[in-house]
Amino acid sequence: DFDGLLKKVKEILESNESRRIPKTPKGTRDFAKEQMTIRKKAFSIITKVFERHCATALDTPAFELKETLTGKYGEDSKLIYDLADQGGELCSLRYDLTVPFSRYVAMNGLTSFKRYHIDKVWRRDNPSKGRYREFYQCDFDIAGQYEKMGPDFEVVRILSEVLNALNIGDYEIKLNHRKLLDGVLEICGVPPAKFRTICSSIDKLDKQSFEQVEEKGLSVETADKIGTFVKIRGPPLELLSKIMGGTEGSELLKHNASKEALGDLSILFDALYKSRCIDKVVFDLSLARGLDYYTGVIFEAAFKGGVQVGSIGAGGRYDNLIGNFGTKQVPAVGMSLGIERVLTIMEEKAQNQAVRATETQVLVAVLGDKLAVAAELVSELWDVDIKAEYKVHKKVMKHIEYAIDSKIPWMVIVGERELNEGIVKLKNIETTTEEAIPRSNLVGELQQRLKLNP
Amino acid sequence: DFDGLLKKVKEILESNESRRIPKTPKGTRDFAKEQMTIRKKAFSIITKVFERHCATALDTPAFELKETLTGKYGEDSKLIYDLADQGGELCSLRYDLTVPFSRYVAMNGLTSFKRYHIDKVWRRDNPSKGRYREFYQCDFDIAGQYEKMGPDFEVVRILSEVLNALNIGDYEIKLNHRKLLDGVLEICGVPPAKFRTICSSIDKLDKQSFEQVEEKGLSVETADKIGTFVKIRGPPLELLSKIMGGTEGSELLKHNASKEALGDLSILFDALYKSRCIDKVVFDLSLARGLDYYTGVIFEAAFKGGVQVGSIGAGGRYDNLIGNFGTKQVPAVGMSLGIERVLTIMEEKAQNQAVRATETQVLVAVLGDKLAVAAELVSELWDVDIKAEYKVHKKVMKHIEYAIDSKIPWMVIVGERELNEGIVKLKNIETTTEEAIPRSNLVGELQQRLKLNP
Structure with a gap:
């Protein structure tokens, strides 16, 4: 009869329900065996570089009070994972390691702190090839008042040391200064209120077309002028002295922000030169970086090897973020390695080698x-x-x-x-x-x- | 005027609101500097032992599908942290490392796997001294069909090796067998349906008073009889041969479950003796362990040094957990180090020593x-x-x-x-x-x- 048949179908479906193979949440992964071996090796190399620079490790909770993360990520805030309201405080999973670092410095009233942090962060992004909802970040930050451009020099040097130590192949570190960008925009006649919006357009700029900037309501003339500036890129010391001696330089030196920026860059490039890592650095006026909180030097490392992976590390100076937490202003500069992309490169390389998951002797x-x-x-x-x-x-x-x-x-x-x-x-x-x-x-x-x- | 005053007070309050010092969520902590140095040292010692036993590291997502955790923790399920429903799957933060391990083995259709995992877990418990909502676990588990009692021997040996290597002071490992307990309860006339309830009472049993068991609706006679059995504890080999030769033994050998358990323990104790780590082990018939999923050997390490910290490690055999994930049955046995308690002991010891947060040369x-x-x-x-x-x-x-x-x-x-x-x-x-x-x-x-x- 039909009812008996229906019951049977229901039983089969229900038993299948409990028999189905379990899985991990969308956008998350297990790491095991050979993949884990590569991860552990990379983390150990990175940790060694960070410790050579005498930083201490910091470990913060996986979730923060929701209010700690509020107002830090602009549009991307929608990607923050909230914990369910099960009574008590409202919390969210951390979105990066910079905000927890800033919260820690502010909370403990520190005036200086050099720390590294290698751990997971979570973002409710749309998973795609190479993009996950749970992934690792490797951050190194220096908070506090030091000799001018000292910490800026050190974080760029560390990014370079880490990429060398990981031995993944050739790369370049594009470097710019937020205040130089501000000067450029000022010179080009962009109203200050539009600086941040235009900045993020420059960042996404494909140098062939400049439509995006024009869409932001700038005149073609202004956009063209910006275009002339941001096309400038080259070896840092040479380019800097060329700019200082040229017409761009005389214009830039008239504006306080860009004058200060050029002075900063001169000190930084000298230090990088003496440190013998300037050959990896490209002074690139088109680099803008998406994040709102940068206030000075900004940089981004691009892999030049075969695999197309985009940015493999980035950072910059953010002098106001810690002060945002409502205590005192503590200037800071930091860098974050694009570890998941680096691991993709390392995994690809490892396919040609025999990686053992255990080392049983x-x-x-x-x-x-x-x-x-x-x-x-x-x-x-x-x-x-x-x-x-x-x-x-x-x-x-x-x-x-x-x-x-x-x-x-x-x-x-x-x-x-x-x-x-x-x-x-x-x-x-x-x-x-x-x-x-x-x-x-x-x-x-x-x-x-x-x-x-x- | 009053309205003006009110406005001023409101302004001050609001500015204080944004100026207040940030904090971490209730029951969570930052780890930094000297505390982090001790943690890193401990993790490195533990990892070295785990790798000596040729396990591979496994890293699983911080959150699992809610259904993966459902029905695994009995009453304690209320302590699971759920993620907010922001569209898509319902997820929860992991509660321990055993369920993710079992899920991984089932999901990948493995028939054998030896792994360690050192990472955080989360529980919405009431925070108190030494009890946190975010804390580390250090787990070592062996899944698969091996020589009889082989993996059981190895996990007990590993727990002992880890505690020796951490050099925290004297400890003992209490050991029992779930099937032996079942036999005892059967002999004492407890109906099988009540085994699990009585088990958890025995676990909490203060040997002086036996009220808890009596409250579970057993006769005083039954409770007394159980009491006689579970008071038995002593050096494993000696006690086992005493039991086998005495009246308790002849009763226990009549029941299938306890007969099997005594056979298992005989093989295990021989191996531990030959491995020269039996002097830390106490055969203790009162040990029951709270968790429902144990099916064979169970054990728990207690610190015997000055600091009162309770259990510093525990584990046991759980042959049905992996099968629960709806694929095939894979037997497993594992141990979890009570790392937060161990760290408390290490931090206390370190107070008398100079621990440096960095090692700048x-x-x-x-x-x-x-x-x-x-x-x-x-x-x-x-x-x-x-x-x-x-x-x-x-x-x-x-x-x-x-x-x-x-x-x-x-x-x-x-x-x-x-x-x-x-x-x-x-x-x-x-x-x-x-x-x-x-x-x-x-x-x-x-x-x-x-x-x-x-």
Whole structure:
């Protein structure tokens, strides 16, 4: 009958419901095995550079009070993840690491702080290839009053050191100054109220067409004039002295903002030159950066290798953000590595190499069924920090297959006969050589071999 | 007038509103400086042990689909943080690392997986001293079919290795078997439907009073009988053989569940004995563990040092959790270190020691105002991986004070005179000795001194 059939269909559907394969939320990923190996390696390289620059690590909560994030991200605020209102405070997942850093400095009344932070952030963006809702950021920031342009120099140098250390290929760091942009816009006759809007258009500017800027309600003449300025790019020291000696320079030096900016850049480029990392830097007047809070030097690193990934790092000076949290003004400058893009490049490179997920050095293979025999042998290896696994199984081929599959270089084989004779067999998987050694010498003999052939 | 006054008060209040000091959400913390140094040290020690056991790292999203967490935590489900419904899937912050691990194994159809995971979890618990809403967990789990009791042995051994390596002081690992408990309850005449409820009462049992169990509707006689069993505790091998030879044993061997458990424990204790870590283990029939999903061996580590912190690690076998995700049954066993409690102990110990937040080896002190001079010198040190800071300031005492305050052992001092003479001054802060060395030998001379006195 129909009702019986309906009931059956319902049952099948319901059982399928509970039998369906679980998944992760949209735009999020698990990281495991080889991918995790690459991530850990990258994080360790980055951490080493950050610590060489004597920063301390900071770890902040995954979520902040909603009010902490309010008014910091302009239009992008709609991408913030809120926690459900389950009673108590309203909270949101952090959107970046800069705002939590600023909140921390303000909250603790610090006047100077140099910190790095490598952790996840969350954005309710539309997931697409290479764009996720949960991803890592690697930030380095310096807050406080220091020698003029000192911290600005150091963060650019750090970005360059990190990209060199990661060994991903060639890149360039485009660099500009917000106040120089302001000067340009002033010279071109843009009303100050429109500075920020035009800025973000310049940032997206495809140098061939200038329609976007014209759409913002500027005259074609003004847009053309801006266009002439922002086409200027070149090696920092040379370009700066060319500008200072040319007609652009004399115009720019008349305006306070751009005069200050050119002075800043002169100090910065000198330091970068002496630090021998200026060859990676391009002075580019078209660089504007989207974020509202920048107030001085801004920069962005672009990968020049084969893979098209866009920006692989960026940063700048933001002197008002910490003060926004309602205590005192503390100037700050920082940089954020585009780590997910860097990892894409590293993963692509790794496809041609054999990356191991674990680094097991020795497999203790016990023939038979005695767990205690394996426990005793493998524990001696763990005691001296040898990375070891064990396996208890009757068939020796099962053991050998496992060692080969897992790329484990050494095997310790013990069966009934070896136990009785007080020996163990040491097998080198690559050379397939096997030797019998006294049970009591196992640790020493293994340590010696691992030293020679780690 | 009153209205004017009111307006003024309103203005002050509103300006205070925006001026108030920001804070972190209730029950969450920032970690920085010395506290972070201790955390990083602990995580690195733990990771080293986990990797010695050849596990791979797994990183899962901070939030899971709400349905993934549903029905896993019993009463405690009310503590799960939900994300706001902003359209799309309903998600919740992870509550532990075990469910994401199980979800991962099921989702990828794995039949074996050995992983560790060190990361934050979130619980909407009432914050109190030592209890937070965001905290770290350090988990090690083995899923898959292996030699009998092999993974059980390894996770207990790992917990012991980790606690030894962290060097926090004496501890004991209480160990029991869920099926042995089931046997005890069966023998004592508890109806199977009540097993889980009674179990959690035993777990909270203060051995002096047995009221809680009686409240669950058991007869005084039954409760007394349970009481006799669960008072049994002692050294594993001795106690096991005593039980097997005594009246309790003959009763327990009659029941399938407890017979199986005693067999398991015999294999496990033999392996732990051969592995030379059984002296930390106590066979304790009162241990029950709160979580519903355990199906075999269960254990819990208690700190025996001065600080009262409760459990510092726990775990057990859970053979049905992965199968719950609707694919195939994969048995699993794991352990979770009570890392926040361990850190409390480590922080307490560190109060008597000088913990440095950074490890700056050298301060490059430039007298005057030339950033480029500092940039050149300090970059040479960074290039050879020396941890260096720089400072540009006219007054030498400012530099020295900073080095002393920051516990930086070496200073490179450069003023106008040194620049002209092509030398630098090398100052050892501890011995207060100062020597002039040629500018061109700086890196070599420093490396030599840091090697002797790092």
